[in-house]
Amino acid sequence: MSDSIEMMSEEEQVGSRVNGPARPETLLNIERVRVPDDGRPIDRPVKLASKHLSLWYGPKQALSDVSLEIRNYEITALIGPSGCGKSTFLRAFNRMNDLIPNVRITGQVLLDGEDVYGRRVDVVELRRRVGMVFQKPNPFPKSVFENVAYAPRLSGVKNMGRLTEIVEKALERAALFEEVKDVLHKSALALSGGQQQRLCIARALAAEPEVLLMDEPCSALDPISTLRIEELMRELAKSICIVIVTHNMQQAARVSDRTGFFLLGELIEFGSTDDIFTRPADSRTEDYITGRFG
Amino acid sequence: MNAPARTLPHGRGPQVAAGSIAILTGICAFLIVAIVVILMGIIIWNGGPHVTWEFLTKAPETGMTEGGIFPAIYGTVLLVIVMAIAVVPVGAMTAVYMHEYARGRMVDIIRTAVHNLAGVPSIVFGLFGLGFFIQFVGRGVDRAFFGGQLIWGQPCLLWAAMTLALLTLPVVVVSTEEALRAVPDSYREGSLALGSTKWQTTWKVVIPQALPGILTGGILSVSRGAGEVAPILFTGAAYFLPELPRTLNSQFMELGYHIFVMSTQSVNVDETMPIQYATTLVLLVLTFALNFAAILLRSRTRSKIEQS
Numbered sequence: 001m002s003d004s005i006e007m008m009s010e011e012e013q014v015g016s017r018v019n020g021p022a023r024p025e026t027l028l029n030i031e032r033v034r035v036p037d038d039g040r041p042i043d044r045p046v047k048l049a050s051k052h053l054s055l056w057y058g059p060k061q062a063l064s065d066v067s068l069e070i071r072n073y074e075i076t077a078l079i080g081p082s083g084c085g086k087s088t089f090l091r092a093f094n095r096m097n098d099l100i101p102n103v104r105i106t107g108q109v110l111l112d113g114e115d116v117y118g119r120r121v122d123v124v125e126l127r128r129r130v131g132m133v134f135q136k137p138n139p140f141p142k143s144v145f146e147n148v149a150y151a152p153r154l155s156g157v158k159n160m161g162r163l164t165e166i167v168e169k170a171l172e173r174a175a176l177f178e179e180v181k182d183v184l185h186k187s188a189l190a191l192s193g194g195q196q197q198r199l200c201i202a203r204a205l206a207a208e209p210e211v212l213l214m215d216e217p218c219s220a221l222d223p224i225s226t227l228r229i230e231e232l233m234r235e236l237a238k239s240i241c242i243v244i245v246t247h248n249m250q251q252a253a254r255v256s257d258r259t260g261f262f263l264l265g266e267l268i269e270f271g272s273t274d275d276i277f278t279r280p281a282d283s284r285t286e287d288y289i290t291g292r293f294g
Numbered sequence: 295m296n297a298p299a300r301t302l303p304h305g306r307g308p309q310v311a312a313g314s315i316a317i318l319t320g321i322c323a324f325l326i327v328a329i330v331v332i333l334m335g336i337i338i339w340n341g342g343p344h345v346t347w348e349f350l351t352k353a354p355e356t357g358m359t360e361g362g363i364f365p366a367i368y369g370t371v372l373l374v375i376v377m378a379i380a381v382v383p384v385g386a387m388t389a390v391y392m393h394e395y396a397r398g399r400m401v402d403i404i405r406t407a408v409h410n411l412a413g414v415p416s417i418v419f420g421l422f423g424l425g426f427f428i429q430f431v432g433r434g435v436d437r438a439f440f441g442g443q444l445i446w447g448q449p450c451l452l453w454a455a456m457t458l459a460l461l462t463l464p465v466v467v468v469s470t471e472e473a474l475r476a477v478p479d480s481y482r483e484g485s486l487a488l489g490s491t492k493w494q495t496t497w498k499v500v501i502p503q504a505l506p507g508i509l510t511g512g513i514l515s516v517s518r519g520a521g522e523v524a525p526i527l528f529t530g531a532a533y534f535l536p537e538l539p540r541t542l543n544s545q546f547m548e549l550g551y552h553i554f555v556m557s558t559q560s561v562n563v564d565e566t567m568p569i570q571y572a573t574t575l576v577l578l579v580l581t582f583a584l585n586f587a588a589i590l591l592r593s594r595t596r597s598k599i600e601q602s
Contacts, residue, residue: 094487096483096486096487099483099486101397101398124489124490124491125489126489127486127487127488127489128488128489131487131488132487134480134483134484134487136480138478138480138481138483138484139484140481140484140485140499141481141503150485150488150490150498151488151489151490154488154489154490154494155489200484203484203488204487204488207488207489
């Protein structure tokens with residue numbers, strides 16, 4: 001995490017000077033499971049960025065002037081109380097907000113430097129590059145195989161051998177293959193909640209996305225399934241960029257490299273997870289992390 | 295003890311009122327049950343003995359006082375099949391447009407149109423069918439392609455089926471819409487997030503899920519259509535035909551119309567009485583069976599949705 005200190009803006013450093021004279025070592029008593037040197041590429045360029053992004057649902061402003069950079073091969077966590085705009089922000093990256101009527105957006109969202117709201121951007125293509133996993137596991141009422149084969153079929157893969165190859169690889173990447181290899185052609189709805197969520201991850205991975213957006217992926221799961229998903233995320237971060245919205249601060253602290261704290265549609269603080277959870281620059285961040293509100 | 299203490303209302307007034315309301319409402323409810331029982335009883339009692347294999351498989355004979363009703367059963371089945379082929383796709387697509395694509399005022403306009411369609415008296419559909427399908431479309435086709443020869447510009451199976459399709463369109467639209475509403479949005483989101491287009495999502499995820507509901511609508515429309523007489527009165531039903539209809543532009547016999555004919559147009563109404571009852575019984579059994587199938591299908595789908 002040598003570059004994470006550079007990420008802290010001058011403002012935040014000033015903030016931490018003002019706010020924190022005598023601060024405990026860690027605010028949350030959490031053992032960091034993440035190993036800093038875990039075989040991920042050291043060069044981690046900016047993959048996603050938002051610049052002065054504001055968003056309105058009708059007259060109601062949901063995001064105001066959010067700017068941040070998300071790096072490849074990293075896990076970025078977005079935390080904050082309910083209704084703070086973190087999910088809305090996440091959905092700006094694959095333009096899922098487009099589905100809601102009366103949404104207005106200003107500012108920019110960049111994928112590899114290209115504005116995803118640009119006039120010539122094909123939303124379908126964008127969503128193949130930026131995959132998404134939802135809060136509640138939502139496998140289609142089809143077989144396990146057909147779920148994972150959904151995206152490859154959309155992009156025109158018809159050869160059964162090739163499809164099988166893609167499906168198996170995606171299931172393996174999602175650490176699910178061993179568990180489901182005998183029930184590939186049975187209904188996905190028969191799987192457990194944790195398996196269903198990993199199936200949804202496999203389904204997203206089958207499209208070979210560059211970014212995986214995860215909207216509270218573990219909130220409907222038990223602790224063991226949650227842990228498996230977290231392990232999986234760290235494994236996936238070796239090859240792709242992951243952004244996770246979570247209500248669970250322990251999860252953010254355990255799994256992420258950088259954390260952004262949202263409150264009432266504003267990005268209050270963004271920095272390395274270590275800093276956010278041990279030396280937050282803003283008192284509101286500290287209040288939230290220590291459980292004083294939200 | 296001077297101030298009168300407040301007591302619960304005494305006397306039996308309120309209790310009697312409450313009791314009589316219960317009795318009154320009970321009578322109304324019981325009346326409906328009784329009517330159904332009497333109706334079915336009379337029909338089964340008078341018609342049951344006449345429903346024999348011969349009755350179901352033979353054509354009417356000697357001025358409809360003897361023989362069977364096979365041509366009418368055959369015509370009815372053929373009519374509703376052609377009708378279903380027309381109404382299910384159109385109704386389902388209308389509902390898909392309403393639920394998946396249209397937004398705001400457009401939905402309201404279509405929904406109002408569909409509801410109004412459902413409220414139009416069936417005889418009006420019959421006249422519309424005569425005016426539009428036969429006189430306008432049929433005659434037009436004949437003039438354009440057959441040199442004015444009378445081929446499509448006359449009452450026939452196709453136009454009767456189209457007229458019935460119009461009448462039953464709301465049934466299909468409403469049940470398809472209900473089925474689409476029951477498909478969780480998370481499926482749509484999941485599919486769109488995987489980079490599928492709106493149409494791919496609708497076709498590959500939403501419609502397969504809604505299919506049982508669409509089929510339910512189809513069955514309900516068939517059972518509704520099978521019992522209607524007014525729409526086919528001018529558009530294709532025949533009093534008596536020596537032959538079964540072979541082509542879409544043939545006329546046909548139909549159960550409901552057969553009953554109407556026997557009870558109003560026949561030479562000797564009294565003599566056809568038993569056959570009328572028996573025919574009515576066959577028609578009722580047919581529509582009840584269809585309704586029952588629809589209810590079964592729908593409840594099975596509903597429990598499926600609740601499970602997932």
